[in-house]
Amino acid sequence: MLPCLTHHHHLETLFPVLCWQYLSQPQRAGVHAPNVHGHVLFPLIRMLHYRTVPVTPFSQNASLVWCDQTRQAAVIDPGGDVDRLQAEATRLGVSLEQIWLTHAHIDHAGGAAELARRLSLPIIGPHMGDQFWIDGLPQQSTMFGFPHADAFKPTRWLNDGDTVTVGHSTLQVRHCPGHTPGHVVFYSKEAKRAFVGDVLFAGSIGRTDFPQGDHATLIDSIKTRLWPMGDDTVFIPGHGPESTFGEERKYNPYVKD
Ligand SMILES: [Zn+2]
Numbered sequence: 001m002l003p004c005l006t007h008h009h010h011l012e013t014l015f016p017v018l019c020w021q022y023l024s025q026p027q028r029a030g031v032h033a034p035n036v037h038g039h040v041l042f043p044l045i046r047m048l049h050y051r052t053v054p055v056t057p058f059s060q061n062a063s064l065v066w067c068d069q070t071r072q073a074a075v076i077d078p079g080g081d082v083d084r085l086q087a088e089a090t091r092l093g094v095s096l097e098q099i100w101l102t103h104a105h106i107d108h109a110g111g112a113a114e115l116a117r118r119l120s121l122p123i124i125g126p127h128m129g130d131q132f133w134i135d136g137l138p139q140q141s142t143m144f145g146f147p148h149a150d151a152f153k154p155t156r157w158l159n160d161g162d163t164v165t166v167g168h169s170t171l172q173v174r175h176c177p178g179h180t181p182g183h184v185v186f187y188s189k190e191a192k193r194a195f196v197g198d199v200l201f202a203g204s205i206g207r208t209d210f211p212q213g214d215h216a217t218l219i220d221s222i223k224t225r226l227w228p229m230g231d232d233t234v235f236i237p238g239h240g241p242e243s244t245f246g247e248e249r250k251y252n253p254y255v256k257d
């Protein structure tokens with residue numbers, strides 16, 4: 001069952017715990033079409049494509065991103081439901097070759113070790129500030145009623161200013177701490193898309209009441225690292241519908257100008 005983001009009470013019931021700083025406000029006009037039902041293909045410019053697949057009981061937006069010339073793909077935040085993610089890659093005719101992580105909360109990283117093991121994939125990211133969250137994945141899975149998740153050792157930690165590449169597409173990495181200390185986002189300048197995990201949502205921001213979370217740091221990450229990507233950049237949050245940075249600068253009560 002996939003939640004509909006227009007039904008706020010439904011959401012509150014389902015996602016009170018890990019990632020939302022829930023804000024009750026009317027759905028705004030002008031926001032990009034929600035992707036929450038997850039079955040819409042988003043063709044971008046020639047090279048980078050993506051498809052968002054909500055996974056786990058938290059409907060976390062895992063995204064398959066791929067280069068349409070080579071059909072090589074990466075999956076961003078495979079929090080769980082790895083059978084489904086593999087089936088989706090097969091259906092799309094892409095070859096899943098990398099795992100990219102924004103941060104190490106269970107709904108984002110819970111399927112990483114399993115998927116890496118099955119397909120011998122490298123795990124890239126997050127920033128090493130999230131080491132303690134990775135080490136705590138087994139406990140996180142118990143606490144939130146997820147299938148058991150193993151800790152893992154990332155093949156490569158990410159730092160601010162790094163890049164990641166899939167096929168002929170390169171995305172920039174920005175370190176955006178605040179929700180977790182090691183949170184990163186992936187930005188495609190060519191496609192004007194940013195995969196921001198739980199840093200920013202349409203109308204809200206990530207929770208900061210976890211160990212090493214910090215509200216002021218999160219706001220600073222959003223304003224100094226996301227806003228420069230441009231008002232017309234569409235972001236894919238870890239939960240809920242897409243929006244643009246310009247829209248959030250106008251209407252998001254936590255970060256509006
Ligand atoms: Zn999340």
Ligand SMILES: [Zn+2]
Pocket residue numbers: 018019103105179198
């Ligand atoms: Zn999170």
